[in-house]
Amino acid sequence: MHARSRALALLIVFAFGLGPLAPAVFAEEKASELENLKKQMLQMEEQFRQLQRQIDKLETKKIQEVEAKANAALDASKKTFASQFNPAISLGIDTIGSYKSNAQGFNPGNGPQAGARINNTRPAGADFNLRSAELFISADVDPFTRAYATINASADAANNDEATLAVEEAAIVTTRLPYNLTVRGGRFFADFGVLPHRHDHDLPFVDRPPSIAAFVGGEAQTNGVEVSWLAPTPFFLRASGTVGNKLGADFRDGVSNVNSRPIKGLTYMGRLQTYFDINDDNNVELGGSIAEAPNAEDVTNTGRFERRLVGMDFKYRWYPLGYGVRQSLTIAGELLHDIGGADPVNGGPRRDIFGNPVRQGAWGGYVYAEYRLSKQWRPGFRFDYFQLQSEPLLVTNPFTGLPASTLNATGHRTDNRTWTAYLTWFPSEFQRLRLQYNRSDRGNAQDANEFFLQWTAFLGSHSHGFSERE
């Protein structure tokens, strides 16, 4: 503005013919102005420098502060603690309140479990039971293997209801074998059937299906080695073979499960399973299992003493992709056939009334349907059937070598049927309440009504493995 008015004044001076005077006046004025400007510039430059110094100082301070913080955090993270290698840990608490008009049927075995009540050693009447407080631990061992253990404490009726600690599983699993192979060794739930290798608290019901409890003896525990293989096919096909000291309670092979024995006294198991997607929303799973215990006494005794347990399983699932989380249907079941030559009453090989060694077979199985009404509510129904094996034999069918009659000494059929209705409520993924009613119709004992209320909770990293999938 100032400059412009000055220029204007200059113009006027020239215009009025005062031109010759103007340059001298202008030059004088210009020199002093330049001098002023120079001074101002220098001042400003000095101010700039000061500001720059202040900024630098502040920035360095800030960087130092941030660095100090970062270094502290880094240093802290660099410190190693023994606990850094702690495995994943979870604890499942499973508690049951029940009322039973009669306890369930008796275990038809010989050996330590003989005469024990199926599924539950607890007597009839009202009862509260801490079924399990189960600690699950797992981690990678090294680049080649991982390992896991399940340590369970359950209230022991024989010990004034004090919890007794048991190692349910403790196994090492390979992770890097070639040819789609995996080897598992230690104590584990053998790959036989579907529900036999579920832990109690992971079952879809309160109790294990009575047929599984009778034929496998609860969980399919074994001590041994398992090799499994995934076929390189576009569809899922998986095979496994296991050799172990037993399968579950394994009360019918007539061999002690704790002592060493001839190789033929071990239990050999195999399983083949496959799966098909019918479409996005419907799928089917099929499996077949076999467990064979070719008893050593087979050789020394005259009798056919071995035991063979065969199982078939299926699962159909309707799980609409868009809303399966809150509405879906599962129908599944297993069929078992158990044939063995041990005499559960007198020991040694089983004989008919003519003294000929015989094997006796029994059928059993269950089927259930569960409907998911919402994310939280799942009602279901189960039917279970099994034949008892321990009845005294009457006559042998000469063609099959099997007992001709399934009637026991008192003339009752040995069929056992259980009808079950249940309702599960999931307040969250980690907590579950379940109400269940069992009506048992047993051939050789009083019928029973049972009511259960189960409350289960999981602490820690409770993630389901592949074999525990729903």
Add this chain to the structure above:
Amino acid sequence: MTLVWRNRLWGLAFALALFSSSMARAEEKIYVVTTLPDLADIAARVGGDLITVESLAKGIEDPHGVPIKPSFVPKLNRAQVLVIMGLEYEHSWIPALVSEARNPKILKGNIGYIDVSLKVTPKEVPTDLSRAKGELHPAGNPHFNLDPEGGRLIAQTIAEGLTLNFPQHRATFEANLKAFLAQLDAKIQEWKVMARPLSGVKFVSYHQDFTYFADRFGMEYVGTIELKPGIEPTAGHLVELVQNMKTEGVKVVIREPHFSEKVPSQIAAQVGGKVVKLPIMVGGVPEVKTYFDLIEYNIRELLKAAQAAGVAGKV
């Protein structure tokens, strides 16, 4: 074992071997498996003709509750690369499947396991890690794919991961990534303009999955229908939520496709607002076929809802 059986077994083994070798021939392209469809779409752009890519989950599913289908196992077994979202997004189903797949390449920590969350700065990282807060994600909210800038990080991480596994194709991956990012940049500019009226719009959703989206476009998250992440609402919580919405003037209720429509509609009716069904993954609604579709669809539908509810700002 009789001779006949032995011969049959050999025959079976031979047939299987033949079968698997013919499969190998069919798969000359790099076989990439992703957990979610967004990753498949972006991986297909980055990998181009060099790869075939397949997503295990479909867009309409609940990404936290994908069923553990055994049919996923052979896919993971053959996968040369597995791409996952990370931040525990797939924690309920992918670890069990990977451990069954017998494919050491795609085990966590190996180069075939590409976790696209690595470049993401996670939001809502819990300061108090307790299950009383629901089934929370200890590493932070994993729904960063809904922010287009998240798409950039996903593409970059996939490109780096693929290059690490197949360095011979580095140039192709880099060129493809550049093309994708150029398109994304142009789109982001468009979306920013398009989404201007959404700035300051308050909303609730069923699950806490629109955090990154809301932050990008200046929207305000007021609450969720779920009590806590993964926990169904209680009656008391819903009363409180509606009260809160009334006080705050919230008129927009987002429903993700895998949640039931009932509760969101009830809540919207109580505050005189609008329910808008927004996919959280590619394929969540039929119109959304690509990652670009996903972002654009969500902005457009939100605009419609906000305008209908009378809460949209001026352009």
